[in-house]
Every structure is written in C-alpha cells, then in structure tokens.
Amino acid sequence: MxxxxxxxxxxxxxxxxxxxxxxxxxxxxxxxxxxxxxxxxxxxxxxxxxxxxxxxxxxxxxxxxxxxxxxxxxxxxxxxxxxxxxxxxxxxxxxxxxxxxxxxxxxxxxxxxxxxxxxxxxxxxxxxxxxxxxxxxxxxxxxxxxxxxxxxxxxxxxxxxxxxxxxxxxxxxxxxxxxxxxxxxxxxxxTDTLSGLWNRRQFLQMAHAEIDRARRHHTPLVLVLADIDHFKRVNDQHGHDTGDRVIQHVAGLMRHQARTGDLIGRWGGEEFVMLLPMTDGDGALELSERMRASVEQIACQHGGVTVPVTMSLGVCEVLPGQSLDHAFKNADAALYTAKNAGRNQVCVAPLALPARPTAPQAARSTVEAQAHALPAA
Structure with a gap:
C-alpha cells in the first residue's frame, strides 16, 4: 500500500x-x-x-x-x-x-x-x-x-x-x-516539482509568447537544450535519490547563471531547456559556456558522496519566421553533435551561427566538422 x-x-x-x-x-x-x-x-x-x-x-x-x-x-x-x-x-x-x-x-x-x-x-x-x-x-x-x-x-x-x-x-x-x-x-x-524550474507545458506556453514578441519587435532570440552527461550511470552507481539531487544541483546552477528574463525549464528526465530573449548567438554561447563550466567545476554533494557532473548544450538562434518546433530540431541536432563529440561542451547549430563548440580543446575540430554537417533548416 x-x-x-x-x-x-x-x-x-x-x-x-x-x-x-x-x-x-x-x-x-x-x-x-x-x-x-x-x-x-x-x-x-x-x-x-x-x-x-x-x-x-x-x-x-x-x-x-x-x-x-x-x-x-x-x-x-x-x-x-x-x-x-x-x-x-x-x-x-x-x-x-x-x-x-x-x-x-x-x-x-x-x-x-x-x-x-x-x-x-x-x-x-x-x-x-x-x-x-x-x-x-x-x-x-x-x-x-x-x-x-x-x-x-x-x-x-x-x-x-x-x-x-x-x-x-x-x-x-x-x-x-x-x-x-x-x-x-x-x-x-x-513548476517541475523536482527541479523548481518551469515544467514543459508552462515553458512552451511562455516560449510561444516570447517568439511572438521577438517577431513584433525584431529582437534576437536563442533556444538552448542542455543534457546531463552519463546520467544513467549516476542512477546506476549511486541510486535514484542521488540522481534526483544531481538534477536539483544542475537546475540550481543554471538558475544562478541565468539572467532576469531568461526562461529555464525542465524538458524531461535529465534534459533542460532555455529560451534567451534579447540575446544573439554570441551572448547565448557565452552564457551556455558559463553554465557548462559551472556544472563541471562544482560537483554535487549528496549523502557524503561527491558526484562529478558535466553537461552538454546545443544552441540555436531562432530566426525570423522560424517556428519553435524547427528551432527545437536544430537545438537538438546541435546537442546531439556535442554528445557525439565527447560531451561536456557547447555546440551551436550552424545555420543560426557558425558552429563554435567550446571546451574541451582536444575535441574542437571534431565538433566543428560535425556541426557543419548538420542538415539545412
């Protein structure tokens, strides 16, 4: 019972x-x-x-x-x-x-x-x-x-x-x-009860309103998808309670790095989503890299155990006239590229900006090659 x-x-x-x-x-x-x-x-x-x-x-x-x-x-x-x-x-x-x-x-x-x-x-x-x-x-x-x-x-x-x-x-x-x-x-x-971020339904509702506002005022807008690396391994090795704490830990770090007006939600499982109003590709890349570095540098502590965590991010600038679904596909493709290139890095969808994955330096050339190979929007 x-x-x-x-x-x-x-x-x-x-x-x-x-x-x-x-x-x-x-x-x-x-x-x-x-x-x-x-x-x-x-x-x-x-x-x-x-x-x-x-x-x-x-x-x-x-x-x-x-x-x-x-x-x-x-x-x-x-x-x-x-x-x-x-x-x-x-x-x-x-x-x-x-x-x-x-x-x-x-x-x-x-x-x-x-x-x-x-x-x-x-x-x-x-x-x-x-x-x-x-x-x-x-x-x-x-x-x-x-x-x-x-x-x-x-x-x-x-x-x-x-x-x-x-x-x-x-x-x-x-x-x-x-x-x-x-x-x-x-x-x-x-609100997502575990992370304290917007849930998927609320994020989508607010995101559509932000896209309409960006179109009316001709302002830049960027979508970011983020995923905790090897999250299943955390659950398998430390248990689901520790996995929940990792999600809360990462959500807190992202919220701390975000600016007033940025929308952050939990997309599902270990995946997060951000919509950055009044932000161009360079600004989104800089913010995403700060978040990635913060997650890498500040390990999660739970039950006396230190759990190192890294995160991969895919960045896509929402172009004028582009639908939210199309932006999600591009951001997801950029995230997939970052994952395939070794994780713990940021990749930008090439049609929004030149593909510029960041850190670690050893994987930079591989990421760039795969990013440029993404299908056209």
Whole structure:
C-alpha cells in the first residue's frame, strides 16, 4: 500500500492547519476581550459578571494550550462551552439590549468551513435554535442586572465592535489562505516539482509568447537544450535519490547563471531547456559556456558522496519566421553533435551561427566538422 500523499491530500492538510491556527489566534483575541469586559464590569460595580469573564478568559487560555498540543477536539469543546455559556448567561442577566448575544454569531464562519456540509448545517441549525431560544427567554423573564441607558448602550456598542472585528479578521484570514492556496495550485500546475524550474507545458506556453514578441519587435532570440552527461550511470552507481539531487544541483546552477528574463525549464528526465530573449548567438554561447563550466567545476554533494557532473548544450538562434518546433530540431541536432563529440561542451547549430563548440580543446575540430554537417533548416 502506497503511503505517498497526493497534492489534494497536502492541500487538505494545509487547510486544516490554517483552520487550527486561526482558532488559536481567536482564542488569544477572545481571552483579551474577556479581560476588557472584566475591567468594565468591575468599573460598573458588578463583581459577579467580572468573575464570569475571568472564568471565560481562563477557559480560552486552556483552549490555547490544548490547541498548541494538537488536542483539538477538547479545545473546540471548551470554546463552544465558553461561548454558549457566557453569551447565554450574559444575555439573560443583562438583557437582550446588552448585545452579548452577538457573540453566538462568531461560530458561523468556523462552522461554515466545516469539511462536512451535513455537520455544518446541523451546527448552524443548533446555533440558530439557541439564538432564537435566548430571544424568547429574554422576552419572558426580567433582567437580573439592569443597566442605566448610557452603560447599556456602551456595552452593546462594545459587543458589536468586538464581533465586527472578529468577523473581519476571520474573513481576511481566509481570504489570505485562499490566495496562498491559489499560489500553490499555480506552482503545481506550472513548476517541475523536482527541479523548481518551469515544467514543459508552462515553458512552451511562455516560449510561444516570447517568439511572438521577438517577431513584433525584431529582437534576437536563442533556444538552448542542455543534457546531463552519463546520467544513467549516476542512477546506476549511486541510486535514484542521488540522481534526483544531481538534477536539483544542475537546475540550481543554471538558475544562478541565468539572467532576469531568461526562461529555464525542465524538458524531461535529465534534459533542460532555455529560451534567451534579447540575446544573439554570441551572448547565448557565452552564457551556455558559463553554465557548462559551472556544472563541471562544482560537483554535487549528496549523502557524503561527491558526484562529478558535466553537461552538454546545443544552441540555436531562432530566426525570423522560424517556428519553435524547427528551432527545437536544430537545438537538438546541435546537442546531439556535442554528445557525439565527447560531451561536456557547447555546440551551436550552424545555420543560426557558425558552429563554435567550446571546451574541451582536444575535441574542437571534431565538433566543428560535425556541426557543419548538420542538415539545412
């Protein structure tokens, strides 16, 4: 049985984690609000109500600790008990006009995002029943602690303000989580998860847009294909984990050498692709050679093992009116020439530029001869 987690499982885990983090912050906020009410009730000469708020603040502190220990169900039960008991008691003791019944409404955002629609509907129905029951009860029984109009209005406004802030915070918090989730989904759809580079689909989409832009503005554009030399040997000798690390290592070096605006993607397996806007053949050759030298000089380290890596590259200038597919064929042919000439070098497709493979020097003449033998585009 596979224990691997799918992207959907990861998203659900992130969603639950965000929910519990939000609940923990609400526990802190609610506890602070209770302390404000405690001071207000002491100022009004109502010590019993002040002690009720002290008890509520203690319950939120306990819920905060439980959430930190991931004992989520007891924490949620404690918070439900506090809100229902506190809001209900204050509404009965102080009257409906105190506005303390509004605190029952803070359940609604948390309930609405429940993973189970059936549970969410049942919980919202319960809150509604309690709310209506409190309304009916306060109509039937006299106020135990009546307040003067001024303090009563101040208490009601305080309750409204606190609930307003909590609703605003909850809405803002979930909006941020939605934006973050959208960003993660975009990354999953456009980025190669192993190398962190653009995946093939996204690279092609961006490449077509760059080709159209280069045609409109008559600017140079170069396509480069790169391939890690003897990659199968790395997997066979050191294992696929080391092979994955080599791909990440090479991708990081290429990204470090690339300039702002250059497109780099993982084409598949151990092969990479680059599109270099506003770059002529000489500039592309220089950049490709820097990348090749960087890969050769900086060995990959993994699990205490040093893995030397080299890379071959094929460069093709995208000519005006040339399709991306045609450019890929030329770049692939140049890469094939570099591979046949001994690897660890850069070869330029001859119809874009004079064929000028670089390093090592001993293979230069062979590379030039094969590059000039490439078929015409």
């Amino acid at each position: 596979s224990l691997a987690r799918s992207p959907a499982d990861s998203e659900r885990g992130m969603s639950r984690g965000a929910f519990w983090l939000m609940l923990r912050r609400i526990a802190v906020f609610a506890g602070c609000v209770d302390m404000v009410y405690l001071l207000a009730f002491f100022a009004l000469g109502m010590p019993v109500m002040a002690l009720v708020n002290l008890l509520s603040a203690s319950m939120y502190a306990a819920a905060y600790v439980l959430l930190g220990k991931r004992r989520n169900l007891p924490a949620v039960a404690l918070m439900w008990t506090e809100v229902l008991g506190h809001a209900g008691a204050c509404t009965v003791l102080l009257g409906w006009d105190s506005g303390t019944h509004y605190f029952l409404l803070v359940f609604l955002p948390a309930v609405a995002v429940s993973r189970s629609p059936r549970h969410a509907i049942a919980a919202m129905g319960f809150v509604l029943a309690v709310y209506l029951g409190l309304d009916a009860l306060t109509q039937a029984v006299p106020v135990v602690y009546p307040l003067a109009p001024g303090p009563l209005m101040a208490l009601r406004w305080l309750s409204i303000t606190v609930v307003f802030v909590m609703f605003a915070y909850t809405a803002r918090y979930y909006t941020q989580r939605v934006h973050e989730a959208e960003g993660r989904l975009y990354d999953l759809a456009t």
